[in-house]
Amino acid sequence: MDRRSFFKSAGAAVAAGAAACPAQARDNKPMPPDAVGLLFDSTLCVGCKACVAACKQANDMPPEIHTQDALWDTPLDLSGKTLNVIKVYKHGELKAKDQEENGWAFVKKSCLHCVDASCVSACPVKAMKKDDKTGVVSHDKNACIGCRYCVAACPFGVPRFTYDLAIPQISKCQLCTHRWPDGHYAACAEVCPTGSTLFGKVSDLKAEIARRKALKPGEATTYPRGRLGGPDWSYPGVAAKYVDHVYGEKELGGTQMLMLSGVSFKKLGYPDLPETSFASQSETLQQSLYGGLVLPIAFLGGLTWVAKRNVKDDDETADGGSNGQ
């Protein structure tokens, strides 16, 4: 066996493998049929943080104290103890809300429930799962090994980890699925006094977005609250001026939390992202290399053949094989 014949045989094996297993490029995953999600309209948010408190209560999460007098729950960001938080964008003299120059705006941070989620693709043990029908990205701490690949992979910094506990876990918004059987839904939407956060089917949320975008800024209109398709809690309001970008419509193949805003999303801390999901890129690569284990088995076959010849030769001539390798 010389090098040339090895490469010949290995090459043939690889070629056979490649022919049997064409690279299974995978596109972005499609939106699940009964996808539910949230619509966050930054122009309606008044920053009351009722959603933050309701989320804590609904999910039985501890408070986070960041003030000296320790009077109330004051989370500064998502964390192992906080699944939903309202942040503020500020610029210059703060003359008007929803204005990028010398203005301010509120933004909600919580899981976007990506259609093709990086965290789901990253998780080695199926602890992070996406529901086939509703598309809710949920986490099962009993399956989780705590490797934190999901924390590292999420482009929105959503899954968080309780580093301070001896028995830690991943925390993330699961759209209050545990409250659905009682007729409840995402607590953040349920308590939102202005309808800035709305719960509903993604198709309904998209229709509502289209309606709002079609309005002339300043025009009289009504805004629903709570849940689209639920009891009518709507109230009269004035149409807002939006930037021409619905965040979550296209980002990474779409998300189930969609957002409208008066200031650019980059200013609100949401990154510019391509339409092709990172999960699909990673999985295409993995499937091209390991699909059906064809390439590894072919490679192993070639290596075994080569090793059998070379290792045996060595044993025979090394005096009783004391070299043994």
Added chain:
Amino acid sequence: MANDLSIAHGTAHAHRPAPAGGPLVTPVTVVLAALSLAAAGVLIARLFLGLGAVSNINDGYPWGIWIVYDVLIGTAFACGGYAMAILAYVMNKGEYHPMVRPALLASMFGYTLAAVSLFFDLGRWWNFWHIFAPKYAQVNSVMFELAVCVSAYVLVMWIEFAPAFLDKLGLAAVKKKLSKVLFFMVALGVLLPTMHQSSMGSMLVVFGNQIHPLWRSGWLLPLLFLMTAVMLGFCAVIFEATLSAVGFKRRLETPIVGRVCDVLWGLVVVYMVLRFGDLIFRGALGAAFALNTQAIAFWIETVLFVIPVVMLAGKPARRQPGKLFVGAVLLMVGGMVHRINAFLVGYMTGDGWNYFPSFTELTVTIGLIAFEILAYIVIVRRFPVLPAEPAAAH
């Protein structure tokens, strides 16, 4: 070919491995043992107090040096066994056989301790077995592939290395049986690192544009990481051979080490062409001329690859033990910086996040390295690993 083989086997015969002998308790081993114990202390504390109590990892940098150094870099340094197996068995260069066993020993410890580090880094370590349970297997996850292949490789290396122990323990019958399937272990021992070392690059793909453009090489990532792993494997072999020669007062086999370096040098050149070709092709090279941490880190990495390439150009240079050693060390540091850059410096998860390892985190990493060296010394002195030499100081 026949002629080739006989020369090769003649060499193998002359270099039958034998225990190096010598004392086990020396100032060096005592210090190494103390460092190992300190690491063990921190790891025990970690189990009761949580990861946050002993490390500085956070939600912006969920992986610290226990992953980036101990696992990603430690296993690359531990690719000596893999790299030498490719030379000795796949390329069938018999002359390298005497170097396989010591390389394999270092690899075995490097990988085993990487697995230990990975285990302690798991937040929910008691669930670690989920990786091997089909019920939980998520085959599209790069982490899944990595964890399974690393674990399997650790097992394979212990089996591959078993003949050295069996020699000593007088279990000749077991050894004979084992030697019949050893070729398959050798094949697995080449397949598995090929898979998981390339996956360390693939791991970055799902991070998308959280990775700085200078390290966001897409489909090329698995190849680049595989190449650096093989390179670092050869470097580690040169490094260990030199240190063993000095430490155990043995003759350095300069010609054979030099030939390893010939292969290494070519590999580094091809790697650099691919690395820069990719940066130019993606239009990312411009980012190297920005004034920021990432650009500076990139140039440090690049210089650490370029200096050895220049220094070791030309065969005569590669036959000088001093140059070989310095070149190998520089490349090892370069490879280390590359992985730190890709996973920490170039990992940009948003403003406001910082990470620098804590004292206790460093204690574990240093302690694991110390334990690795300690175990290597003990085993080499007592078990047949290094090639015997007539003038060896016993």
